[in-house]
Amino acid sequence: MLCKRLIISVFVISVMGAAASVSMAGEPTEYIRKTTDKIIEILTDPALKGSDKDRERAQQIRKAVDERFDWEEMSKRTLARHWKDRTPQEREEFIMLFGRLLERTYLDKVEGYSGEKVLYAEEKVEGSYAVVAVKIITKEETEIRVAYRLKKKEGEWMVYDISIEGVSLVNNYRKQFQSIMTRSSYDDLIQRLRSKVEGEE
Amino acid sequence: MAASMKSIVFLIILLNPLVAFPRIHEAIADSGPTPVEAAFLVRETQGHELIRLAFSEGRATREGPMNNEKADQRGDAETALDEVDPWEDDYSGSMDAIPDPLEPMNRAFFVFNDKMYFWVLKPVGTGYKMVVPEVGRICIRNFFTNLVMPIRAVSCLLQGKFDGFAIELVRTVVNTTAGFLGFQDVAAQALDFQVQDEDLGQAFAFYGIGPGFYLNLPFLGPSTLRDTAGWVGGLYLNPLDYMVEDFWTNVGFRTFDMVNRTSMRIGEYEAFKKAALDPYVAMRDAYHQYRLNQIEE
Numbered sequence: 303m304l305c306k307r308l309i310i311s312v313f314v315i316s317v318m319g320a321a322a323s324v325s326m327a328g329e330p331t332e333y334i335r336k337t338t339d340k341i342i343e344i345l346t347d348p349a350l351k352g353s354d355k356d357r358e359r360a361q362q363i364r365k366a367v368d369e370r371f372d373w374e375e376m377s378k379r380t381l382a383r384h385w386k387d388r389t390p391q392e393r394e395e396f397i398m399l400f401g402r403l404l405e406r407t408y409l410d411k412v413e414g415y416s417g418e419k420v421l422y423a424e425e426k427v428e429g430s431y432a433v434v435a436v437k438i439i440t441k442e443e444t445e446i447r448v449a450y451r452l453k454k455k456e457g458e459w460m461v462y463d464i465s466i467e468g469v470s471l472v473n474n475y476r477k478q479f480q481s482i483m484t485r486s487s488y489d490d491l492i493q494r495l496r497s498k499v500e501g502e503e
Numbered sequence: 504m505a506a507s508m509k510s511i512v513f514l515i516i517l518l519n520p521l522v523a524f525p526r527i528h529e530a531i532a533d534s535g536p537t538p539v540e541a542a543f544l545v546r547e548t549q550g551h552e553l554i555r556l557a558f559s560e561g562r563a564t565r566e567g568p569m570n571n572e573k574a575d576q577r578g579d580a581e582t583a584l585d586e587v588d589p590w591e592d593d594y595s596g597s598m599d600a601i602p603d604p605l606e607p608m609n610r611a612f613f614v615f616n617d618k619m620y621f622w623v624l625k626p627v628g629t630g631y632k633m634v635v636p637e638v639g640r641i642c643i644r645n646f647f648t649n650l651v652m653p654i655r656a657v658s659c660l661l662q663g664k665f666d667g668f669a670i671e672l673v674r675t676v677v678n679t680t681a682g683f684l685g686f687q688d689v690a691a692q693a694l695d696f697q698v699q700d701e702d703l704g705q706a707f708a709f710y711g712i713g714p715g716f717y718l719n720l721p722f723l724g725p726s727t728l729r730d731t732a733g734w735v736g737g738l739y740l741n742p743l744d745y746m747v748e749d750f751w752t753n754v755g756f757r758t759f760d761m762v763n764r765t766s767m768r769i770g771e772y773e774a775f776k777k778a779a780l781d782p783y784v785a786m787r788d789a790y791h792q793y794r795l796n797q798i799e800e
Contacts, residue, residue, distance in 0.1 A: 406778075407777070407778040410774050410778075414770065441637075442641060444767070465792075468792055468793050468796025468797070469788075469789045469792040469793050473792060474788050475780075477600070477784055477787075478779065478784045478788070479780070481781055482780060491780075494780050495780065498780060
């Protein structure tokens with residue numbers, strides 16, 4: 303059986319190699335790759351090194367992330383059925399606060415970048431939705447599987463969820479928000495969100 | 504080591520037949536062939552997929568995004584494409600929640616583990632990290648990973664994943680010899696035989712046993728009734744427990760393994776807490792989603 307496995311894997315690898323040279327990765331993957339490369343470039347830019355450049359670096363990363371992440375879609379999905387009870391002002395406020403929280407979380411994650419490798423593993427497209435699976439190899443040789451979910455909006459692929467090792471960010475926040483809203487209220491949620499965003503910056 | 508620990512947790516499991524056992528009977532009654540027969544029948548083909556089919560009767564499994572039914576609908580109504588999220592299933596249904604009847608106790612242990620991390624594990628891990636170079640720490644991690652092969656191998660076997668079982672056996676032979684008692688993961692580097700991410704909890708899930716309810720255990724962290732049972736079963740399969748019988752020495756080895764692994768992940772828990780509005784709920788859900796994903800694979 304092992305022998306068979308080996309033969310099959312050699313075969314698959316050679317076929318994949320051939321296929322890769324013919325066709326390229328799809329559009330959603332290219333969008334993710336572009337944003338990732340841009341962020342890595344900012345993080346490794348010698349002109350932006352050092353703690354006195356923290357602000358500028360963060361600002362540039364923020365810009366790159368904002369271009370690719372659809373905060374509204376994320377907010378809609380995390381609030382789920384509570385979304386339609388919100389007034390337009392409330393929605394706007396929520397998108398702003400939640401977006402900032404996510405931005406900061408993402409920033410904290412990438413700030414520690416130390417030469418991790420990013421491999422583009424798989425892409426699935428269905429209509430205007432897509433999943434791009436990525437593998438991050440850390441310097442301790444651990445593999446982290448990340449999947450970006452994207453939706454096509456006005457011709458651009460925008461990220462609306464990230465899952466890390468099968469844990470979806472949107473689902474995780476939805477559970478937390480639901481729990482807070484069942485225990486207390488939407489206002490309490492907003493208050494906690496605000497103190498989280500403002501308190502720790 | 505944990506003779507008393509084992510009996511205690513087994514007692515808990517036995518006292519909960521409602522949670523664990525009716526479903527396995529159901530699964531077996533539904534499917535016709537016994538696990539052994541089924542395993543025998545499909546030995547040559549893609550083992551685990553077929554066995555999974557045989558046992559998935561009456562069990563809710565998450566559907567893949569590319570299932571046929573959806574694809575058909577798509578063909579019928581191309582114009583509606585924009586409105587349908589093909590992965591909508593992932594945002595509802597079985598993903599939703601895990602029962603947590605012992606929440607007050609779990610929250611107390613969550614706080615305990617949190618303090619343990621910040622007051623003990625993190626300082627010790629940080630100091631250890633400064634003393635032991637990265638290469639050394641990777642070797643030690645590999646050693647412990649290699650040691651508990653029987654847990655992964657048996658879990659593969661129970662799920663009919665014969666390829667995974669064979670990979671684990673080859674890995675151990677290669678790594679224990681050419682890899683100097685497992686300090687080097689030669690099998691992964693040279694043969695691309697990766698560690699099989701399997702444990703008994705996943706094997707139980709394969710036979711249709713639900714998670715039961717959520718548990719946050721002191722020192723061990725997030726778990727469920729089923730996964731705790733799997734962990735206890737793992738004690739019988741862990742060579743460490745046969746090699747080191749003295750309780751405190753055994754705990755010492757486990758602690759060392761834990762500190763070593765922690766030294767590679769300092770900062771992760773902090774980031775997790777910083778991003779969460781309710782870290783307890785965030786952890787519970789993350790564990791749930793993570794396990795669902797592992798079980799599915």
